[in-house]
Amino acid sequence: MGFRIESTHLGDIVVLVPEIIEDERGYFMEAYRADSLKALGIAWEFVQENQSRSKKGVIRGLHFQWDPPMGKLMRVISGTAFLVAVDIRKNSPTLGKWTGLTASSEDKKLVWAPAGFARGFCVLSDVAEILYVCTALYNPKGESGIRYNDPDIGIRWPDLGGYTLSEKDLNAQSLAQWLASPYSDFLKY
DSSP: OOEEEEEEETTTEEEEEEOEEEETTEEEEOSOOHHHHHHTTOOOOOOEEEEEEEETTBEEEEEEEBTTBOOEEEEEEESEEEEEEEEOOBTOTTTTOEEEEEEETTTOOEEEEOTTEEEEEEEOSSEEEEEEEESSOOOGGGEEEBOTTOTTTOOOOOOOSOOBOOHHHHTOBOHHHHHHSGGGGGSBO
């Protein structure tokens, strides 16, 4: 059992596909296995697991944490979502660049986005549940977000005719505001 790397993006974002055993009863897969991930270069200790359920058109993000820096291994466990990661690390050659892909409970893809990337998603199915394991415990005083529609980033979200966001996400800072913040020094390349 294990995983294979399907693709990499922006140098550090890794899309993984698990080995799946299927038969007439259904399927089995290892959704997380430290030694298999370590063999692929993802050698992080995960200390917190989060799950969210959202309706079609909901965008959550772009979220990140700088104190302590947090990486996330994300997976859609029900439905379909467009997962996004944006490089927000000072001095990174891919600063401000983004990558996005559609993932679903059917394809079982996992996306690894290390600390220094703002992450978010848009739900494409009627409902979707996203599970993510994190490399740091949540610290509300050391987290923030980047505006989902920052023109300096230019994410091409799927056209659903409108989106639903929290007040916090609607009022998130721009990438330029983040980079001007003294806290951005915590997430250098």
